[in-house]
Amino acid sequence: RVAFRAWFSPMPGLLVGPETSDDSWKAWTASRVESLRDAHVLRSLRPIEPGGGDGDGDGDETMSRASSTEVFVSQTTFASWQGDNHDLGGSADAGIDPSRSAYGGIDTRSHGHETPSTSVSLYAQTDGNVLPLSSKPSSSPENPPPKKLTLFSSNDYLGLGSHEYVRTASGKAAYLHGAGPRSSPLVCGYTKLHRDLEVGLASLKKTQECLLFPTGFAANTGTIPSLCDSPECEIFSDALNHASIVDGCKLAKGKCAKVTTYLHCDMFDLERVLQKSTAKRKLIITDSLFSVDGDWAPLKEIVALKQKYSGANSGLLLMVDEAHSTLVCGKRGGGACEMFGLDGNEIDIHVGTLSKAFGSHGGFVCCSRDMKSILVSTARSQIFSTSLPAPCVAAALAALEIGSGNRMSKQSPVSNEGGLLRAKLWRHVNRVHYELCTSNDSGNRVELTGGGVCEGVLSPIFVLTFGDERKALAASGELLAKGIHAPAIRPPTVPKGTSRVRFTLSASHSDEDVGRLIHALTAAKARL
Numbered sequence: 001r002v003a004f005r006a007w008f009s010p011m012p013g014l015l016v017g018p019e020t021s022d023d024s025w026k027a028w029t030a031s032r033v034e035s036l037r038d039a040h041v042l043r044s045l046r047p048i049e050p051g052g053g054d055g056d057g058d059g060d061e062t063m064s065r066a067s068s069t070e071v072f073v074s075q076t077t078f079a080s081w082q083g084d085n086h087d088l089g090g091s092a093d094a095g096i097d098p099s100r101s102a103y104g105g106i107d108t109r110s111h112g113h114e115t116p117s118t119s120v121s122l123y124a125q126t127d128g129n130v131l132p133l134s135s136k137p138s139s140s141p142e143n144p145p146p147k148k149l150t151l152f153s154s155n156d157y158l159g160l161g162s163h164e165y166v167r168t169a170s171g172k173a174a175y176l177h178g179a180g181p182r183s184s185p186l187v188c189g190y191t192k193l194h195r196d197l198e199v200g201l202a203s204l205k206k207t208q209e210c211l212l213f214p215t216g217f218a219a220n221t222g223t224i225p226s227l228c229d230s231p232e233c234e235i236f237s238d239a240l241n242h243a244s245i246v247d248g249c250k251l252a253k254g255k256c257a258k259v260t261t262y263l264h265c266d267m268f269d270l271e272r273v274l275q276k277s278t279a280k281r282k283l284i285i286t287d288s289l290f291s292v293d294g295d296w297a298p299l300k301e302i303v304a305l306k307q308k309y310s311g312a313n314s315g316l317l318l319m320v321d322e323a324h325s326t327l328v329c330g331k332r333g334g335g336a337c338e339m340f341g342l343d344g345n346e347i348d349i350h351v352g353t354l355s356k357a358f359g360s361h362g363g364f365v366c367c368s369r370d371m372k373s374i375l376v377s378t379a380r381s382q383i384f385s386t387s388l389p390a391p392c393v394a395a396a397l398a399a400l401e402i403g404s405g406n407r408m409s410k411q412s413p414v415s416n417e418g419g420l421l422r423a424k425l426w427r428h429v430n431r432v433h434y435e436l437c438t439s440n441d442s443g444n445r446v447e448l449t450g451g452g453v454c455e456g457v458l459s460p461i462f463v464l465t466f467g468d469e470r471k472a473l474a475a476s477g478e479l480l481a482k483g484i485h486a487p488a489i490r491p492p493t494v495p496k497g498t499s500r501v502r503f504t505l506s507a508s509h510s511d512e513d514v515g516r517l518i519h520a521l522t523a524a525k526a527r528l
Helices: 002-008 018-038 059-063 075-082 164-177 185-189 192-205 216-227 243-253 267-276 299-309 369-378 390-404 417-437 469-481 511-522
Strands: 070-073 147-151 209-213 233-238 258-262 281-287 315-321 349-353 363-367 461-467 499-504
Touching: 070 075, 075 469, 147 511, 164 390, 192 209, 192 349, 192 363, 192 390, 209 216, 209 369, 216 243, 216 281, 216 315, 216 349, 216 363, 216 369, 233 243, 233 267, 243 258, 243 281, 258 267, 267 299, 281 299, 299 315, 363 369, 390 417, 417 461, 417 511, 461 469, 469 499
Parallel strands: 233 258, 233 281, 281 315, 315 349
Antiparallel strands: 070 147, 209 363, 349 363, 461 499
16 A cells, blocks of 8 residues: 555646646647647548349359448438548448448347447347348438449458458358457467468468467567577668558667668669678568559569578578568469569568468568577467457468369369459559550640649559649549449558559459459540
8 A cells, every 4th residue: 555655646746637737638639639630630540241143043043142241321420521521430330330341240229329320230139040241332311322433442352351261261261260269379269260371372472380469550560670689680671661661660660670761662772772781680571562662672683682692691581561562472472582583592581471461460470490499489470369269261272272273172172263363453553554654646644633643553453643632632532433443542641742643453453443443544534
């Protein structure tokens, strides 16, 4: 009690009290929100309902219509969206009845109120029978029909998140195991299912081992400070690396490691800083496919520099984040390293995510056995996190089978579905590049919506750059009115003066979807 009183008692002369403390925080909060609003960087959460195709079938036929690129938005949310009103999800509270959800659902009333829950159940249950998914929300005079949007914003590059084989695997795991043991992997959360996925990912990346993480973000923020843990280590990070790499480097700085940023994809600058370094241990870190610009790291040149500056007195490792390229490219879906013809041994650490082309959730690091031993013992974001839920692991395993061409059906190989999906995706990429970025018959570039500039479409990610935040928001809003969702990317995600609209292509997009996008971006009447 004495110790508690000593801790609780305020320092002499320090004014503490509910009114003073509360007022200070209220004033700061209000001022901070207003400053974000004035800078046009106040973010919103826009509730959507996953779509399921245009048909009205039932039973298994309806369930097969899940979509990775189609969603529905309530009229209240859509109006708020178009008006650029700040929304923290509340636009759906009164406007969505669970019975109208794309998932079906149960009217869960909490605390005696009549407001339906916005978190709807996957299946409605009646007398113990599971009802199939509704393919699209219903409408009535009281509940106007929702707006249908085509997503050119999702990272589900192969459409595996809605693939029937992937959904079936996830559903079966949920039925058999629920979420699985709810504990960290080092306690009781690591199952045979997790091990099978690690083995499969290590095989895909041609490494000795793999370690699962709760997210791709956690993989970077856990791995970098675990490996770079002293002043004898220097990190060389590309200027446009993902925020998770930036934050991982900040954590490594806390352990006295030196962090040097080199100019984006500039091999002359990278060599310059490598020449200057006297660190005993060096680590080069780069994204393979940069998530905001859609350009590729010059991995062959980076590997050449790694080999040049690795010596007896200086160890140099290369860590590549393939979050946006795994399953997207390469003959087996191995990513940019495979696409560029690099051997698994030339990349020391492969980082990836299961939440993009895998259509699931989670992160992973592929590496050597010794490296995995270090991460298992020191990577805090892995040690102190609950292991991935069984349905997510099962979904990722199924997606890996499809994406890598290893799916079996009755002991016979299924046709190379992963390769076919990649071929369709890259056909979309080439078409958009041709339509938006090549000169017309008179030698002039196509004029794009709102004066946006597209320098090239080199991957499933591309951008229209506007510079000003308001112009990017206006262009995104114009596309939204045409039923196309592509978000405006603003500071602090990108530097001030480089705001843009970001697009992603998917194998789930039909040729008609891509044609509508091209028309929306190039139509003569397209304007702000």
